[in-house]
Amino acid sequence: xxxxxxxxxxxxxxxxxxxxxxxxxxxxxxxxxxxxxxxxxxxxxxxxxxxxxxxxxxxxxxxxxxxxxxxxxxxxxxxxxxxxxxxxxx
Amino acid sequence: xxxxxxxxxxxxxxxxxxxxxxxxxxxxxxxxxxxxxxxxxxxxxxxxxxxxxxxxxxxxxxxxxxxxxxxxxxxxxxxxxxxxxxxxxxxxxxxxxxxxxxxxxxxxxxxxxxxxxxxxxxxxxxxxxxxxxx
Numbered sequence: 294x295x296x297x298x299x300x301x302x303x304x305x306x307x308x309x310x311x312x313x314x315x316x317x318x319x320x321x322x323x324x325x326x327x328x329x330x331x332x333x334x335x336x337x338x339x340x341x342x343x344x345x346x347x348x349x350x351x352x353x354x355x356x357x358x359x360x361x362x363x364x365x366x367x368x369x370x371x372x373x374x375x376x377x378x379x380x381x382x383x
Numbered sequence: 384x385x386x387x388x389x390x391x392x393x394x395x396x397x398x399x400x401x402x403x404x405x406x407x408x409x410x411x412x413x414x415x416x417x418x419x420x421x422x423x424x425x426x427x428x429x430x431x432x433x434x435x436x437x438x439x440x441x442x443x444x445x446x447x448x449x450x451x452x453x454x455x456x457x458x459x460x461x462x463x464x465x466x467x468x469x470x471x472x473x474x475x476x477x478x479x480x481x482x483x484x485x486x487x488x489x490x491x492x493x494x495x496x497x498x499x500x501x502x503x504x505x506x507x508x509x510x511x512x513x514x515x516x517x
Contacts, residue, residue: 330499330508334426352421353414357470364420365466366428368459370435370452373428377435 307335413473416484420465423495425515426508427462430499431455433506443505454498461491 311332314325355363431451438448465487472480499508 327500327503330503331496333509333512334423334499352417355413355417355473357474360417360470360473361466363466364417364424364469365463366424366459368456368463370431370455373431374435374439376432377439380432381436381439 307332413469416469420462420469420491422515423491424462426511427455427458427495427498429511429514430502430506430508433511434502437505447501451498451501454494454501458491458494458498461487461494465491 314328314332434443434448434451437443443451465484468480468483468487472484474480502508
């Protein structure tokens, strides 16, 4: 099994597990909520990795400086609050 | 029950880390590692904005809001370290730089877990994932 096939299988299995958890736990206790979040995130990232594996694009061509600019945004909570206020004002 | 919950949470995030690591070690490693980190970053930031909106409307008390901001700051610092390690790896693909990326991923995981546990009480992370394009 190649890398892409492996990712597809992993993503399919994660999606199935997520659906089973959703189906079997209507009471929705707290631990299920966190499990859903974790599984959902893992599934999403698997899908994102799969999409990039199938369509290598902009992420592959970034320079080291661009990588730091894209991922290394500063700890700027003030900017977050400014955006929050702007949305509330809309 | 609580032990089971903790195990489930740890298992879920271990899986998340495994996927991240898999992405980081695949045939085109840089792009996939960056994409996974970028996706997580978008989700973290959107959740932060929504939490701030709720706080501004009086929906979150100051002590809890301070905890969320602290969790965000801790995650952001680890994210910067991850960005720098990936950039170094992109510049020079040595074993040492590969180990730096792995270590950075291992630091970001638990901090993201702590942050999502906090903000998940106030915002719908599944909706945010969709909005982030996940």
